[in-house]
Amino acid sequence: MKTLLAVDGSDYTKRMLSYLTTHKDCLGTAQAYTVLYVVLPVPHRAAAFAGPEMVHGYYEDDARVVLEPIQAFMREQGIDATFVHKVGHPADEIASYAEAGKFDLLVMGSHGVGALKNLVLGSVATKVLARCTVPVLLVR
Structure with a gap:
C-alpha cells in the first residue's frame, strides 16, 4: 500500500505521526511511505530581488527544518520513508502529488477549526478533500 503523509511540522503533524505509529496494524505491514512537505512560494517581487x-x-x-525531525522520528520508529518537498500552495500540491503518484491513501493532520472559521478562512485539509480523488485520512 502506497501511503502519502502530508506534513507541515506543526503539532498536528506530530499527532498524525503518533497515530500512525500506534496504529501500524490498521494500515497493514507492507507500507511504502512518502512524506511530503510543501514550501510556500516566495512572492515574485521578493524572489526577483533576492535572486x-x-x-x-x-x-x-525551510524543508530541512521541517523534514529532519520527521526523518529522525521515522528512523527511531523503524519506518522507512521517502522524503519529498515541493514549492507551491499546499492544498494544490498535496492533491496533485497524491493523484500523480497513484497513492492508495493520503494521511494528514487537521487543525480541526470550527465550521464558521473554516467557511471564512478555508483550510488546507478542506481544500485537499475537495480536490483529491485519493482517499484521505485526517487525524485531529
Whole structure:
C-alpha cells in the first residue's frame, strides 16, 4: 500500500505521526511511505530581488527544518520513508502529488477549526478533500 503523509511540522503533524505509529496494524505491514512537505512560494517581487540562488536556498532550508525531525522520528520508529518537498500552495500540491503518484491513501493532520472559521478562512485539509480523488485520512 502506497501511503502519502502530508506534513507541515506543526503539532498536528506530530499527532498524525503518533497515530500512525500506534496504529501500524490498521494500515497493514507492507507500507511504502512518502512524506511530503510543501514550501510556500516566495512572492515574485521578493524572489526577483533576492535572486534564484537565495530563493532556492530558502526553499531547501525551510524543508530541512521541517523534514529532519520527521526523518529522525521515522528512523527511531523503524519506518522507512521517502522524503519529498515541493514549492507551491499546499492544498494544490498535496492533491496533485497524491493523484500523480497513484497513492492508495493520503494521511494528514487537521487543525480541526470550527465550521464558521473554516467557511471564512478555508483550510488546507478542506481544500485537499475537495480536490483529491485519493482517499484521505485526517487525524485531529
